[in-house]
Amino acid sequence: MPKIPLMDYIGRPLLACMFLALLLLQWRFPLRRQHFSMLHRLVRNFVLSIPGFAIVRLAMLPIPLAVAMWARERHIGLLNWLPLPGWAAVIATFLLMDYAYWWWHWANHMIPIFWRFHNVHHTDLDLDVTTAARFHFGEMIFSIGFLSLAVTIFGITPLMLVVFFITFEACTLFHHSNWRLPIKLERILNLIIVTPRMHGIHHSIVQRETNSNWGTIFCWWDKLHRTLRRDVPQDAVIIGVAAYREEQELTLGKLFALPFRQQRAWRLPNGEFPERPVRSADELAE
């Protein structure tokens, strides 16, 4: 396996430390009350993520990296055409790639074939930093195509692709964590980035709430598309997917098979459609 030094020697140890730090912080300062065994979920989410981790390192990074090198040599893509100074190219990379990922996340919810796989991530019955690893490997395979396309269109350099990817993963760990930040601090952070309370609403069993807050790094894209929702207090959020609420239906084998089974409509097991009255406050609720 060819080495990707920045990822292998800096990115991975950094992300591992961040994972452990968030694990500690969410245990010490929990945000939402957890309903299921933390240890069970940790093991389940970790085992589920193993094929995904392998795909990320063997294909999901190397293939777009090879595409980025090819695009640079052939002088293809937006940032290869624009003579931007280095700092502006860094900012442009982050904005373009994060916005492209906003659309990719949107597609993962709205396009049925993609939702089958992304559904596995959302069926977690509690939300914490371990959920950030809970992705079906099928979703990783699809995202190789998305990432390669984005890198080609935008002309992202190989170095910036790895820098962006590490930041993207760090943000994913952060906003999935169940860490209760002081609300004032989180409101300030949420002027720029996606925070745990904001992403918690995205994991709600209320479909209108799941279909909001699609951002990964910056919260601005949801503001732009009027899909930003911050009015739901965290103790009112029930985490999960309405039709998949039984723990015994979410074992490892069943989760791997879930995308290939008939998908259930967004209804609670008793047939009800989960709803909540819409409020109007735009400030991040506690």
Ligand SMILES: [Zn+2]
């Ligand atoms: Zn999602």
